[in-house]
Amino acid sequence: xxxxxxxxxxxxxxxxxxxxxxxxxxxxxxxxxxxxxxxxxxxxxxxxxxxxxxxxxxxxxxxxxxxxxxxxxxxxxxxxxxxxxxxxxxxxxxxxxxxxxxxxxxxxxxxxxxxxxxxxxxxxxxxxxxxxxxxxxxxxxxxxxxxxxxxxxxxxxxxxxxxxxxxxxxxxxxxxxxxxxxxxxxxxxxxxxxxxxxxxxxxxxxxxxxxxxxxxxxxxxxxxxxxxxxxxxxxxxxxxxxxxxxxxxxxxxxxxxxxxxxxxxxxxxxxxxxxxxxxxxxxxxxxxxxxxxxxxxxxxxxxxxxxxxxxxxxxxxxxxxxxxxxxxxxxxxxxxxxxxxxxxxxxxxxxxxxxxxxxxxxxxxxxxxxxxxxxxxxxxxxxxxxxxxxxxxxxxxxxxxxxxxxxxxxxxxxxxxxx
Numbered sequence: 001x002x003x004x005x006x007x008x009x010x011x012x013x014x015x016x017x018x019x020x021x022x023x024x025x026x027x028x029x030x031x032x033x034x035x036x037x038x039x040x041x042x043x044x045x046x047x048x049x050x051x052x053x054x055x056x057x058x059x060x061x062x063x064x065x066x067x068x069x070x071x072x073x074x075x076x077x078x079x080x081x082x083x084x085x086x087x088x089x090x091x092x093x094x095x096x097x098x099x100x101x102x103x104x105x106x107x108x109x110x111x112x113x114x115x116x117x118x119x120x121x122x123x124x125x126x127x128x129x130x131x132x133x134x135x136x137x138x139x140x141x142x143x144x145x146x147x148x149x150x151x152x153x154x155x156x157x158x159x160x161x162x163x164x165x166x167x168x169x170x171x172x173x174x175x176x177x178x179x180x181x182x183x184x185x186x187x188x189x190x191x192x193x194x195x196x197x198x199x200x201x202x203x204x205x206x207x208x209x210x211x212x213x214x215x216x217x218x219x220x221x222x223x224x225x226x227x228x229x230x231x232x233x234x235x236x237x238x239x240x241x242x243x244x245x246x247x248x249x250x251x252x253x254x255x256x257x258x259x260x261x262x263x264x265x266x267x268x269x270x271x272x273x274x275x276x277x278x279x280x281x282x283x284x285x286x287x288x289x290x291x292x293x294x295x296x297x298x299x300x301x302x303x304x305x306x307x308x309x310x311x312x313x314x315x316x317x318x319x320x321x322x323x324x325x326x327x328x329x330x331x332x333x334x335x336x337x338x339x340x341x342x343x344x345x346x347x348x349x350x351x352x353x354x355x356x357x358x359x360x361x362x363x364x365x366x367x368x369x370x371x372x373x374x375x376x377x378x379x380x381x382x383x384x385x386x387x388x389x390x391x392x393x394x395x396x397x398x399x400x401x402x403x404x405x406x407x408x409x410x411x412x413x414x415x416x417x418x419x
Contacts, residue, residue, distance in 0.1 A: 012085040012304055013037045015078065015108070017093035018403040019049025019058070022235070022326065022365055024090035026290040028054050029367060030300040031088075039084075041075065043402040048365075051376045063402025068096055068409050072419060076100075079107040086110070086307045088300075092405045094262075094284055095122055099413050109307035111215075111262035113284075119414075120258060121284040125163040125196040131279055134257060136250050138279050139269070140201040147184055150199055154180065157202040162192040164410060171234075173202065195407055203278060205271040210247045211286055213302045213315075214260040219252040221302045221315040223292035229357060231329025232336045232392055236288075238357060239364075241295040241322040247277050254282075263303055288326075290364035295322040323361040327351045328381050335385045335392035344385055 014031055018024055019042040031038050032054025039056060040049040043063035049055050059078060062070035071093075079087065086109045089097050097104055098118035104110050112118065120126040131138045142153035150160070154174065160183045162170030170192065172183035187193060210224040224247055228238035247268060255264055267281040289299045295318035305312045334347045350358055366374035384391050405413075412418060 011035045011037055012308070013083065014039070014086045014088055014304070015075075015084045016040045016049065017075070017087065017089045017097070018042050018047070018064075018091050019055070020044055020047035020403050021091045022048075022329075023286060023288050025049060025052070026288050026364055027088065027090055027286065027300050028052055029371060030289060030293050030298065031304075033370070034298075034301060036304070041078070043071075048377055051373045053371050053373050064093055064096065065402050065404055065406055065409050068405075068413050069418065072096055072100060076103070076107075079104065084108045086304050088303070088307070089285065091285060091403060092122075093403070094118060095405060095410070096413050100419050103419070109304075109309065111303055111307040113258055113261045117258040117260060118284055121254075121260075121264065121282045123163050123196075124161050124165070124198050124281065127282040128198060130254065130257065134253055136253065136279055137276055138200075139203045142199045144197050144199060145195075146193060147188075150184070150187075150197060151180075153199045155201060156180075159198075159200045159202050160187070161198040161200070162187070162190065163196040163198065164405065164407060169404075175202075191407060200280070203269050203271050205269045205274075205278075207267060207269050207280075208242065208244070208247075208277075209265060209267050209287060210244060210251055211263065211265040211289065211292065211299060212248075212251050212255065213263050213286075213299050213306065214255040215306050215311050216261055217256045217259040219248070219255055219314075220306070220312060221292075221297055221299050222248045222251065223289075223295060223297050223299060223318045224248075225291045228323065229325075229330065229333070231326060231333040233332075235329050236326065237330040237333045238323065238325045238361060239291045241291055241318055241320055243317070243320050244277070250277070250279065262306065263299065288364065291322065291324045292318055294324050294362055294364075295319045324364045325351075325358055325361045326365040327363055328365055328378055331382055331385055332392045335389040339389060341386055341389060344382070344389060348382060 014036050019040040025048040028038055038054050041059040041061040061074040064071045098112045098115045125143050128141050144150045144153055157175045160172045174180050174183050208226045212219050213221040224244040225239040225241050227236045228240050231237040263286040265283040265287040266279055268277040268279045292299050297315050297318040366378040368375045
């Protein structure tokens with residue numbers, strides 16, 4: 001329980017839509033600390049959420065990517081047969097739930113915008129067009145559909161992105177002709193030219209993230225943080241909360257334009273030599289909300305109340321300079337950068353003793369002191385890396401699984417007869 005935060009008089013029964021992402025795992029900790037009754041559905045029997053004392057029941061379900069209709073039927077049946085106060089989409093399940101919003105809201109509380117708005121935020125091309133409409137800053141961007149259009153538009157150095165992708169899937173940094181050929185090979189192999197592809201100028205600077213919770217287009221809670229140390233797969237190992245009023249205003253404008261209802265997050269760059277943030281990505285969900293929680297803003301709790309049909313007062317500003325870390329990301333990041341077994345042992349010692357760079361920082365993902373079962377996946381990662389340090393990329397990709405969408409499943413959910 002965090003001092004100064006308001007909690008409901010009675011606990012909510014919450015169904016979390018997946019249990020394998022870092023965002024879901026952190027939300028579960030926050031829900032559990034507030035006394036809510038947490039249940040999770042996931043296609044993996046060994047997802048991160050299984051290793052938490054806060055999860056009272058696990059439901060093994062079909063995968064969103066491979067069988068979106070089966071996943072929808074499973075959730076629909078579960079909500080119809082049992083009473084849940086809130087359905088909490090923590091990852092790309094929100095795309096499916098927004099498509100079936102009225103149907104699902106008949107049985108539970110669910111905070112999502114219209115499907116049209118969700119599609120705009122979920123698509124990198126749609127988000128880029130929205131920024132142009134609002135006059136908000138982003139790196140120079142071209143949207144292409146063929147290899148020839150991409151070759152004509154690209155200016156090195158550049159970033160090439162598929163229109164759909166999360167956890168750094170579908171992103172290539174192109175600095176020379178060799179990188180370009182590698183990116184084109186990846187685009188063709190993934191079938192990305194069946195949709196749209198973004199080509200953006202590569203801007204040097206610090207990348208930060210911001211997240212907010214909206215009620216019918218009004219921003220009620222906001223938080224931002226910067227990366228202190230990198231993990232693997234584009235994630236952070238160490239974060240620090242920051243105050244970004246300019247980004248808050250940009251996020252508020254986006255949410256108002258989309259009449260957003262629920263959680264929304266953005267990535268942005270603070271370019272070297274410039275004070276103007278450049279927006280580079282959008283996620284229609286809460287991304288790893290524990291740093292906000294430790295900084296005094298419970299965005300998960302706010303989202304629950306909005307899901308229940310309340311219109312709560314706006315949250316106060318989060319505190320600056322609050323540091324948190326993800327031990328699992330720290331170990332994976334160390335190994336992915338060529339760390340030896342000795343380096344990994346040294347990193348484990350720093351994490352265990354709370355010495356620099358973890359001094360004054362609290363654990364986000366596997367808070368063993370609060371949730372002892374969370375030590376199991378952390379220990380498994382540490383032991384695996386000590387045996388074979390090169391496993392870091394393979395282990396990180398374990399989170400890019402059946403709970404995520406691909407182009408085929410997106411097209412299926414968008415189709416007229418779906419559901």
